[in-house]
Amino acid sequence: MKQQSFERRHxxxxxxxxxxxxxxxxxxxxxxxxxAFPAAYRxxxxxxxxxxxxxxxxxxxxxxxxxxxxxxxxxxxHRGHPAADFLGFLLAxxxxxxxxxxxxxxxASLLFYGSLLGMxxxxxxFPDLVHSVLPAEQIGEMERLYDPEARRxxxxxxxxxxxxxAMFGFYVMxxxxxxxxxxxxxxxxxxxxxxxxxxxxxxxxxxAGHLTAIGYHEPFWSFVIGHGAFELTAITLAGAAGxxxxxxxxxxxxxxRLESLRLAAAIAVRLVGGATLLLLVAAxxxxxxxxxxxxxxxVKYAVGGLLWLLVALYFGQAGRRRHAPE
Amino acid sequence: MPRSPLALLDNCHRVETPEGIDLVxxxxxxxxxxxxxxxxxxxxxxxxxxxxxxxxxxxxxxAGFGAILLFVVQWWYMVLFEVLNQGxxxxxxxxxxxxxxxxxxxxxxxASLVRNLLRFVDLLPFGYLFGALSCLAHPSFKRLxxxxxxxxxxxRERPAAPPALPEVAPEAAPVRLTLDxxxxxxxxxxxxxxxxxxRREELAGILAAPLGTPPALxxxxxxxxxxxxxxxx
Numbered sequence: 001m002k003q004q005s006f007e008r009r010h011x012x013x014x015x016x017x018x019x020x021x022x023x024x025x026x027x028x029x030x031x032x033x034x035x036a037f038p039a040a041y042r043x044x045x046x047x048x049x050x051x052x053x054x055x056x057x058x059x060x061x062x063x064x065x066x067x068x069x070x071x072x073x074x075x076x077x078h079r080g081h082p083a084a085d086f087l088g089f090l091l092a093x094x095x096x097x098x099x100x101x102x103x104x105x106x107x108a109s110l111l112f113y114g115s116l117l118g119m120x121x122x123x124x125x126f127p128d129l130v131h132s133v134l135p136a137e138q139i140g141e142m143e144r145l146y147d148p149e150a151r152r153x154x155x156x157x158x159x160x161x162x163x164x165x166a167m168f169g170f171y172v173m174x175x176x177x178x179x180x181x182x183x184x185x186x187x188x189x190x191x192x193x194x195x196x197x198x199x200x201x202x203x204x205x206x207x208a209g210h211l212t213a214i215g216y217h218e219p220f221w222s223f224v225i226g227h228g229a230f231e232l233t234a235i236t237l238a239g240a241a242g243x244x245x246x247x248x249x250x251x252x253x254x255x256x257r258l259e260s261l262r263l264a265a266a267i268a269v270r271l272v273g274g275a276t277l278l279l280l281v282a283a284x285x286x287x288x289x290x291x292x293x294x295x296x297x298x299v300k301y302a303v304g305g306l307l308w309l310l311v312a313l314y315f316g317q318a319g320r321r322r323h324a325p326e
Numbered sequence: 327m328p329r330s331p332l333a334l335l336d337n338c339h340r341v342e343t344p345e346g347i348d349l350v351x352x353x354x355x356x357x358x359x360x361x362x363x364x365x366x367x368x369x370x371x372x373x374x375x376x377x378x379x380x381x382x383x384x385x386x387x388x389a390g391f392g393a394i395l396l397f398v399v400q401w402w403y404m405v406l407f408e409v410l411n412q413g414x415x416x417x418x419x420x421x422x423x424x425x426x427x428x429x430x431x432x433x434x435x436x437a438s439l440v441r442n443l444l445r446f447v448d449l450l451p452f453g454y455l456f457g458a459l460s461c462l463a464h465p466s467f468k469r470l471x472x473x474x475x476x477x478x479x480x481x482r483e484r485p486a487a488p489p490a491l492p493e494v495a496p497e498a499a500p501v502r503l504t505l506d507x508x509x510x511x512x513x514x515x516x517x518x519x520x521x522x523x524x525r526r527e528e529l530a531g532i533l534a535a536p537l538g539t540p541p542a543l544x545x546x547x548x549x550x551x552x553x554x555x556x557x558x559x
Contacts, residue, residue, distance in 0.1 A: 002557020025412070045345035055505040057512040057556060059489055066483040069349055069430075073412065076431040166386045169393030180401060184446035187470060192447075245474070258473055265440045265474040272443065 003056040010047060017044055017067060024074040041071040092319030094274040099315070101240060101271065104247070108197060108239030112232070115201030116208070123209025130213075133206040142207050146220045164287045171283035175231065176276055179238035183245070183272045190246020197239045222297040225304030226290045229311045230282035234275040241271035339466050339478060341430040349430045352481040353466040356458060358421045359479055365417030370399050401442070408438045422482040437475040444471035489516040494546055496553035500537065508555050515552035 017040050023029040024037070048064040098105055123130050130139060178196070185192020211220040248264025249257060285307070290300075339351040377395055381388035407415040413425040413433045425433045425441070448457030448469045457469035466478055492515070503511070518526055530545035539547050 003555070004557035042345060045343070045347045048347050055508045057516055058509065059516055065350055068345075068347060069351075069483050072343060072349055072430060073426075073432055077412075078409075078432060078434045080435075165390035166393070167390065169390030169397075173393040173397035176397065177401070180443050181446055184443050187444055187447045187474065188450075261474050262476045265444075266436055266476075269436050269440045269443070272439070 001054070003051075003054075003060060006051070006054075006056065007060065013040070013043070014064075014067065016040070017071070021067070021070050021074060025070070037071075038075065041068075041075050044068055044071060089270075089273070090277070093270070094277070095315050095318040097267070097270055098237065098240075098274065101244065101267065104240035104244045104271075105236060108193075108243055109236045111194060111197040112201045112236050112239060115198045116205040119202045119205030120209035120212075123206050124213050127210070127213045130206050130210040133202060134210075139210065142211060143214070143216070146211050146216045146223065148216060148219050164291065167291070168283050168287035171286050172280065175234075175279045175283060179234060179272065179275045179279055182235070182238040183241045183268065183275075186242025186245035186268070187249070188246075189249055190243050193239055193242025193246060196242075197235070200235060218297050222300035222304070223290050225301060226307055227282040227286035229304065229307040230278045230285065233311055233315075234278035234282060237271050237275040237278065241268035241275070244268040244271065337465060339480070341428075343430070351426065351430055351478060352483075353468075354421075354423050354479045354481050355467050356461045358423060358481075359461070359467070360454075360458075362415070362417035362421045362423055365420055366403070366415050367417075369416055370403055374399055404442045404445075405435075405438045408433050408442075409435055418479070422484070423479050424482050426478050426480055428476045428478055433477055437477050440475035441471035441477050444474055447471070489519065491515050491553055491556070492518060492546075492549045494550045494553060496557075497547075497550045498554050499551050503555075511548060511552050512555055515549050518549070 020029065020033050020037055020040065023033065029037075044064065045068055048061070048068050051061050051064055119133065123133075134142075178200070182193055182196040182200075185196060208220065208224075211217060244264050245261070245268050248261040248268075252260035255263070289303075337353060339353055341349045341351060343349055374396065378392055381392040381395065384391070404415055408425050411419070414423070418424060425438065427433060427437060445457070448454055448460070448471055450456050457471070460473065461467050461469045464473070468478065472478065514529065521529070526545050527541070530548050531541040533548065534541040534544040537544060537547055
């Protein structure tokens with residue numbers, strides 16, 4: 001068949017296909033025309049293959065290729081169920097993922113908690129050490145914030161309930177930004193992630209050790225114990241994601257190195273999603289609960305302990321049994 | 327994998343689909359991508375400026391909201407646009423670019439999040455140096471985030487106007503032509519408007535002897551054969 005008659009025979013079909021495509025691309029397709037779309041797309045693919053095999057002009061082949069390309073984009077569009085996916089991830093996906101990736105999580109936890117506890121212990125034993133870890137202004141600020149005389153606690157003392165909102169926003173931006181950086185810098189063969197984990201561990205450890213040493217332990221520990229359950233866990237999850245990325249590059253196993261990186265990144269980004277959720281909870285708890293001074297320290301400790309237990313139970317047990325087909 | 331000599335010349339990225347056809351993706355290079363990024367940057371600055379000054383009037387509540395806004399614009403602007411607007415941020419849309427998976431399917435949440443979070447590393451050590459180097463070195467112009475996410479930034483396909491063939495009476499080819507020869511003849515005819523007269527004459531002159539026509543008439547003859555091949559009356 002000559003090209004000209006081929007074009008004439010199918011012109012109407014291609015025109016109709018273009019109209020359907022435009023509707024789909026603008027998200028206003030009618031259900032009836034969409035039902036016919038897959039068959040029309042397959043026919044177009046067949047016509048493209050014919051046109052190529054018969055050596056029709058590059059203009060016609062290009063035109064069909066463009067149509068096929070646009071059809072492919074619409075045919076393979078991702079149409080998930082965001083709410084159901086999110087719920088599934090929250091109830092089962094995330095804890096299952098963390099248990100499956102326990103090696104990275106354990107390594108990140110050892111790096112982070114190890115440096116935190118080690119530094120805290122050292123500062124308790126040698127109080128002057130804090131000056132070689134933290135700048136003087138930061139120490140002064142921490143001492144002012146956790147002064148037992150202060151009425152409200154937190155990074156800004158003396159604030160009203162509207163200020164809680166300001167702090168919520170600040171925690172969200174600051175902490176999740178740090179978590180993202182911890183993850184992303186794992187691409188530098190894991191070195192960036194290790195740096196961020198150690199840096200955060202050493203800083204937090206030094207502050208905790210110093211405030212405990214100078215006798216501000218009650219306001220400090222009662223403030224941090226609640227949201228710490230979520231925040232510190234989130235840091236280790238973001239760290240685990242970064243380490244996973246680095247390991248994907250360094251230990252590809254039998255895969256090509258870049259393919260291994262791609263697969264590791266797909267898993268790691270889910271861990272980062274989990275860290276983000278935990279940090280949102282942490283920011284909420286920190287802004288609206290931890291800063292309260294109406295409650296006594298012992299209530300804070302009890303609630304804080306409960307929250308830690310909750311997090312441990314969640315990651316240890318959630319999603320172990322299948323309730324419904326997934 | 328190159329399938330024809332042409333595939334070696336251009337840097338098209340070919341993807342075989344389940345339907346048994348090859349999609350030809352045209353990866354976008356450093357310059358259009360940098361321009362798209364610059365447009366997005368300006369747009370984000372404008373959003374922050376306008377909403378930021380509005381929120382500043384709201385006092386402390388506004389400050390908290392502003393911080394969340396800053397966070398969303400800084401980390402989620404690209405992801406939200408890419409996933410919800412078929413792979414196009416406003417800057418990419420302006421320049422006719424689109425983000426797709428390596429297999430040509432539209433980009434999803436996971437891949438978009440990876441490529442945009444890893445932007446942080448592409449920015450290192452300063453001014454997108456890692457990203458630019460990776461983009462220049464990779465055959466499909468991928469920055470580090472694209473490599474890890476398995477994504478590709480491609481040019482949007484633009485429908486071209488049908489080329490006008492010279493008005494000559496069609497005739498049959500004097501000898502049997504192979505598929506590639508037919509294609510070459512038709513391509514010559516379709517592209518004649520873009521070639522200078524001297525160049526057309528030079529190219530057609532190569533075939534003057536086999537066609538048995540004087541070089542001056544060879545071009546006309548080739549157009550006639552091309553029309554004949556296309557079946558144009």
